[in-house]
Amino acid sequence: MRYLPIFMLTLFAAGCGTCCKDGTSTRYHEDGRAKPVAAMPLMIDTTSFDVPWSISEELTSSIYQMIAKGGKIFIQSQDDFAIASNPFSGDLSWMKREFQNQEFAVFLELAEHDLASLSNQSADQEIANNLNMGVRIRVIDLRGTQPKVVLQEIVRQSYYIPKTLFPVDYNSVTWGTEDYRNSPMGIAHAQIAQEVASRVSEYILLAKSR
Numbered sequence: 242m243r244y245l246p247i248f249m250l251t252l253f254a255a256g257c258g259t260c261c262k263d264g265t266s267t268r269y270h271e272d273g274r275a276k277p278v279a280a281m282p283l284m285i286d287t288t289s290f291d292v293p294w295s296i297s298e299e300l301t302s303s304i305y306q307m308i309a310k311g312g313k314i315f316i317q318s319q320d321d322f323a324i325a326s327n328p329f330s331g332d333l334s335w336m337k338r339e340f341q342n343q344e345f346a347v348f349l350e351l352a353e354h355d356l357a358s359l360s361n362q363s364a365d366q367e368i369a370n371n372l373n374m375g376v377r378i379r380v381i382d383l384r385g386t387q388p389k390v391v392l393q394e395i396v397r398q399s400y401y402i403p404k405t406l407f408p409v410d411y412n413s414v415t416w417g418t419e420d421y422r423n424s425p426m427g428i429a430h431a432q433i434a435q436e437v438a439s440r441v442s443e444y445i446l447l448a449k450s451r
Contacts, residue, residue, distance in 0.1 A: 268315050276315040277449040279441075280340050281305060282322045284349040284376075294416045297351055300376070300434055304349070307438035314445055317343075324348070329379055333388040336381055344384050345391075345445050349437065350377040352395060356402075370407050372400040372429050376437050382448050392444040396436050400429035 269275055281304070286297035308316045326335050328348035340346045353375030359368055380392035402425040414420045421427045 276313060277344050277445050278315045278317075278342070279308075279345040279347055279445055280317050280322045280343045281308075281347040281349070282324045282328075284351055285328075286351045288351055288354040290354040292411045292416075296354060296430075299416045300351065300430060300437075301349065303431065303434035304438045304441070307435055308442055311438070311442055314442055316347075328381075329377065333381065333390070336388045337383055340383055344382070345448070346381045346383060346388075347441055347445075348379040348381070351375075352377045353397070368404050370402045370404075372402060372426060374398050374400070374429065374433050376433060378437060378440060380441060380444050380448075391448045392440065394440070396433060396440060398429070398433045398436065400425065400432065 267276075268278070281301070284297040284301040284304075286295070288296075290296060305316055308314055322340065324339070326332070326339075328336075328346075329350065336346055351374075353373055355373050357371045357373055359371060375395050375397045377395045378392055379390065382389045382391045406425050409424050409426065411421075411424075411426070414424050416427075422431070
């Protein structure tokens, strides 16, 4: 499992009108109420799926943008935080120290990302593929004396790719292009990112309301 060295902690002080990089997330609602503040380091990738870019960066970016555009949570991205310890272990003691001034910390792990061939059993010929994905989520509430887990689950999805749409040359159809967004993997990634963003937002807002 790969962990990044800590290189930055808090870049944003609480202040009305403070925005994230894409301009979609502000610290306060228009009526002046403070939003929940959450840190989300770069997703850990424990898979070996090979493409020319970082899938963990792609998915983290998508999830961040979806949460930010929801307008209910002030989410800080992987550019602001990194982790040096295992965020999925039983030891939560370091989290309040490393995520000062945060109410919640969101940890993600790409635990599964595999293409599985589907065969015609009678002819034993490859007819399609499933892209099987699993993202592990852990949301920590940092507001109390001790950090507390408020969400821990794995979101799994399987995206069916017919033979006519496979294979795609991801050396030319790369992340960030319109062709990639319309590709089987681009669509599959958008779907699982939306599910993860929805689950994270739901549990942070639920915890904040208590």
